[in-house]
Amino acid sequence: MNRKSFCALSLRSIFVIICVICLALSAACSTRGQVAPPPGSASDETPEPSAPAAAVTEEPVVEPTPELSPEPTTELPPEPTPARAEFILDNIVFLGDSTTYGLGYYDIVDDMQVWTPKSGTLTLDMWNYSTIVYPETGEELLLTDILGRKQPDYLCITLGVNGVSFMNEDYFKQVYTELVKAVQELSPDTVIILNSIYPVTDGYEAKGNGINNTKISAANGWVKSVADTCGVHFLNSAPNIMNASGDLPD
């Protein structure tokens, strides 16, 4: 396999995505208090000084700001700070396809935080059939088995791009809902974030494998619908990395 080719996103794009995820989570913490820190964490005990969410990073701030849907539960609002954002980032496990695989491959996050199959990609409707590398041991296990061993504080799921070419709305929502409900059942304290599917480049669309931004945009509406139905977050990060045409910049 050409390992460099697994990801349609550039290194910079992935970095920006991580930044916006942290920003969104941090901002959400300050306004809604829905992302609860793990029990016994330092941020529970020592409130960080207040700072505007927009100032938490020196990385280029992209517009528009990603929207994180509110969580049904409410807790005391922790303050958004760089330390808070970093703490959250360090405690997120990323489950997904090649775009998630790239987070570890490009050392954006620690490999221990990345759950993807050995192949480097995962199709949505294979979530319960395809094994995932459990980074703690290197074993290839089904997601349900991994969740029996580890329940992450936060789980950011980015799935669906490989399915848009052949999955209709009903099937997409059905499978995604089954996935979220399985996580909720096996790891009830995990804060679940359904990240939007990232756009692809204009050149990628030309490959003609059925993956294009029109379908991705529609599928992101389905992802949000699943998040609403299941009572989990929807993180609309896609607009932050697309150009005026709605494509991922080359």
Add this chain to the structure above:
Amino acid sequence: MFKKSIIILLCLASLCLMCACGGSEPSSTVRSDVPASDISAAVEAAISSEGLIQVDESYILGRMQIDTAKCSDYVVKITSIGTAIDEYGIFRAADEASAKEVTEQVKAYFERYLASWMDEYRPEEKPKLQAAEVHTEGVYVFYTIMGEADADAALAALNSLIK
């Protein structure tokens, strides 16, 4: 001369009849009472594919778009190993007409699978998909997406049970 012509014509007719008899066996010689699970067990004993997991009905309806209502029973297994694409399926249709419909649905599944194939992942596995086979024997529809040797062994296992 006339006699000779008659004899030649009769010989030709006999030859044609013999050739016709040597063709495919009529489907009535194929059993229809072997459960798909038994065939699945025999197939798995014969092939080298690893990590095969049985998929549920929603996968068959949603991804494969195969009408399970036309089948009395079925087993579809895919590999859980992310770096491989091995899979097979056995459908026991309600009747031979339904078997033909399921066969067409399996062929359509192959076409969609190939059309949505992403060359950047597992390119070494693509030949398995390109060589995917579907066989119809009586009420049974059997397909394989796997290496040639395994596909042959799987088909032999099927035939050993239903013929």
